[in-house]
Each structure stands twice: as C-alpha cells, then as structure tokens.
Amino acid sequence: xxxxxxxxxxxxxxxxxxxxxxxxxxxxxxxxxxxxxxxxxxxxxxxxxxxxxxxxxxxxxxxxxxxxxxxxxxxxxxxxxxxxxxxxxxxxxxxxxxxxxxxxxxxxxxxxxxxxxxxxxxxxxxxxxxxxxxxxxxxxxxxxxxxxxxxxxxxxxxxxxxxxxxxxxxxxxxxxxxxxxxxxxxxxxxxxxxxxxxxxxxxxxxxxxxxxxxxxxxxxx
Amino acid sequence: xxxxxxxxxxxxxxxxxxxxxxxxxxxxxxxxxxxxxxxxxxxxxxxxxxxxxxxxxxxxxxxxxxxxxxxxxxxxxxxxxxxxxxxxxxxxxxxxxxxxxxxxxxxxxxxxxxxxxxxxxxxxxxxxxxxxxxxxxxxxxxxxxxxxxxxxxxxxxxxxxxxxxxxxxxxxxxxxxxxxxxxxxxxxxxxxxxxxxxxxxxxxxxxxxxxxxxxxxxxxx
DNA sequence: CCTACCGATCGGTAGG
DNA sequence: CCTACCGATCGGTAGG
Numbered sequence: 042x043x044x045x046x047x048x049x050x051x052x053x054x055x056x057x058x059x060x061x062x063x064x065x066x067x068x069x070x071x072x073x074x075x076x077x078x079x080x081x082x083x084x085x086x087x088x089x090x091x092x093x094x095x096x097x098x099x100x101x102x103x104x105x106x107x108x109x110x111x112x113x114x115x116x117x118x119x120x121x122x123x124x125x126x127x128x129x130x131x132x133x134x135x136x137x138x139x140x141x142x143x144x145x146x147x148x149x150x151x152x153x154x155x156x157x158x159x160x161x162x163x164x165x166x167x168x169x170x171x172x173x174x175x176x177x178x179x180x181x182x183x184x185x186x187x188x189x190x191x192x193x194x195x196x197x198x199x200x201x202x203x204x205x206x207x208x209x210x211x212x213x214x215x216x217x218x219x220x221x222x223x224x225x226x227x228x229x230x231x232x233x234x235x236x237x238x239x240x241x242x243x244x245x246x247x248x249x250x251x252x253x254x255x256x257x258x259x260x261x262x
Numbered sequence: 263x264x265x266x267x268x269x270x271x272x273x274x275x276x277x278x279x280x281x282x283x284x285x286x287x288x289x290x291x292x293x294x295x296x297x298x299x300x301x302x303x304x305x306x307x308x309x310x311x312x313x314x315x316x317x318x319x320x321x322x323x324x325x326x327x328x329x330x331x332x333x334x335x336x337x338x339x340x341x342x343x344x345x346x347x348x349x350x351x352x353x354x355x356x357x358x359x360x361x362x363x364x365x366x367x368x369x370x371x372x373x374x375x376x377x378x379x380x381x382x383x384x385x386x387x388x389x390x391x392x393x394x395x396x397x398x399x400x401x402x403x404x405x406x407x408x409x410x411x412x413x414x415x416x417x418x419x420x421x422x423x424x425x426x427x428x429x430x431x432x433x434x435x436x437x438x439x440x441x442x443x444x445x446x447x448x449x450x451x452x453x454x455x456x457x458x459x460x461x462x463x464x465x466x467x468x469x470x471x472x473x474x475x476x477x478x479x480x481x482x483x
Numbered sequence: 484c485c486t487a488c489c490g491a492t493c494g495g496t497a498g499g
Numbered sequence: 500c501c502t503a504c505c506g507a508t509c510g511g512t513a514g515g
Binding site: 094095096097175176177179180213214215216217220221223224225226227228229230231232234235241245246248249250252253254256 | 315316317318396397398400401434435436437438441442444445446447448449450451452453455456462466467469470471473474475477
C-alpha cells in the first residue's frame, strides 16, 4: 500500500506552514497536483452534499462528478466522514480568514459594520461549503469534533467582543452580548438558506443588515 | 389489507375541518386513539431526526423509542418520506398558528415587535420540529413540495408586509423589505442552532432582538 | 399491531 | 488511480 501524506491537514492559506522536522524527511511533501486534486474533491463533495445532503449524497456521486471511480477517492481521503471533516474545516477556515485583521479595527461602530459585511460576503460566496457546515456539522465524528470546536469558539468569541464593545460605545442598544452576538450572526448567516445569487445582491443584503442594527431612528420607547 | 384514513391530513388545529362528503360515509372517522398515536409517532420521529439527521435516523430508532416494531409504523404512516412531510407540515402549522391574529395589530411598531417575539417563542419551544424543518426541508419528495411551499409563502409574505409597514411608519431604517424581512427572520430563527433551554432564556433573547432592531440610539451616519 | 423476509444501496478493502 | 468484491444496513411488503 502506498504511503500517503498528512491527509488531515486542510492545506488552508491561513494554516501555518508545516514545520520542517529534523533529519532527512522520509517522504517528499505531497505534490502540488496531489493537493490540488484533493481540494477539487473537497469542493465537489461540498456541492454534492449541498444538493443531496451528507447521507444521501454518495461517494459515487462525488466520483462521477469528477470523472473518477469511487475507490480512487480513498487515495486522497480516509473515509466519507473524513471528507465531511475536511469540508467543515475548510468552511471554518474561510470564515476565520480575514477576521483577525478586522478585530484590530479601533472604532467599535466600524468594526461591527465590517464584521457584518464580512459575514454576508463569506456565506453568500460559498453556499455549498457553508450549507454543509451548518446543516451537517452534527454528523461529525467524535474524533474530529475537538479540532472544529476550537476554531468555532474563536469565531463566536470574536463576535461576542465586537458586540460588547458596540454596547459600551453606545452604538447599539444595551443588549445581552451573547444574545446580541447570536442575533447578528443569525441575521447574516441565515442567508445560506434563501440567498439566490442570480436574483439577490450580497452588498445590498449587507446594507440592510447594517442599517437595521446600526442606523437607527426612533428613540427607545 | 385494512383501510386506513386520510393519512395525509396533519390534524392541525388551524386546519379547516374535513368537509362532510355527500352520502353515507364509507368509514367512521379515525379514532381519537389512532390520531393521538400518530401524533406521538410524528413527535418521536422529529426527535430522532433531530438527533441523528433524517437519513441516518432509522425507522427502527423511531419504533424503538415508542416500544413498537418497525413494521407497525406503516399502519400510521405511508413511508419514511411521508413521515418527514408530516413533521414539516406540523412545524409550519405551528409557526403559522397565531400569525394571522398578529397581522391584525394596527400599530406597525407593536406588530413587528410581536412578530419577533412570536418567532423566538415558537422556534425555541419546539427545537426538534424546527430543526427537522429547516435542515431537512430539501429532502422532501416532489409530491409533498407544493403543499409546503404554499404555507411557506404565506409566512414570508406576512413578514414582508410587517417590515414594509415598519419602514413606512419610520420605526426602522429604510431597508429593502425582502432583505429586511429575511434578516429579522434569520436573527430569530437562527436560535434553533444554538439555543439551549437549560441555559438560555427565550424572553431575554426576544428582548435583545427587539432592542437591536427597534430601540435605537445613534442617528444614521 | 407483529413475524418473517426481500431487494437495493453504499461505504470500504484487497490487490494490483 | 482501477477492477472486483464483501458486509451491513435499512426501507418496505406479505400475510396474518
């Protein structure tokens, strides 16, 4: 049986590059083609699972879409469960990607606005990835759970802080930060259920979300 | 084979009572026990599909939870697909239930607030039903689609109108009604993904949503 | 509402 | 990356 490389690593741009281990490496790094092909498989699987659902979408469907035999997928991926993990990890990576940068923005109002726009852009930009993430996240196997949960927390915490600061600065009402963060997250994220790129416009949706939360008129009752 | 009754009718309180057909009825109406038992099956199936997903959750699981044999479920339900329909139809029925009443509220601000509170209460009150509804709605068979889509449209339209009126009355910013409605719907509905009744409080969540959208402070930039 | 029982699908592996 | 092939699961039906 051929030796395969670190199948688990999601090869994300925001991932730290693999540390060079001491001594002579046993194997060369996975070839560029290998990585590219695996990314193709991940993306295609996301589309299949998006359309048919994780369980109903078969590896046969994925293989067919790639003009492969089903067994060949196992050269790149350990199992169907592993494939689900790779999709979810990638989705989280995308969402987390520019967030650190935005966290540094000094103005609370601008920061919240940027977070909202970022979320809308990210979700509507990768509907398949995020549909799989949100609708099949609970089908993740135990072994993968921990790795995901970590990044997930980082994400929610970032949102929590933005909302807290916005409340402090008085740019939004005095809401419970946790509920406020989830509400804003929901308002934008929900788009994965209804947004139709042939009809809807992400920037206008973002405008509406921002206006609803930040551009306010009536004084409190 | 025994004759069964109208398996499709969801026996919802807001459903019009079945019209009395002319002539002598062929069969008495389904017994109260029959209806009650079927509702039990629907509720249990919702819990199973909530925990394991629609495809991964088996009829065996449902039967076991009810202390039945799997085959017995078919006395109440045509198929697994039919069971999914019954759950989804029930969820929509619950959501639609009090909505007509609230539509009559004259004050735009109060009406929007009531809609928001109603949505939070409904979703958090039936997590299993609504998780199945939102996460497995696309696995509905063709034959059931139409019946669902209709009610669904009614729901979205009601929200559309509330938002339109709120914009006109100037109680929220001038947002695109469609995006505004989906944003508010998302803000509240999203709770089915994270709300934990042992830790969270539905009324406070509703407060936060209302405050975020309606109780505003800063003037538009 | 139950006891069998069938048919089909599908993830995964051997071995090249 | 492919050709077989196995094993298990599961929805559904017959017949009572």
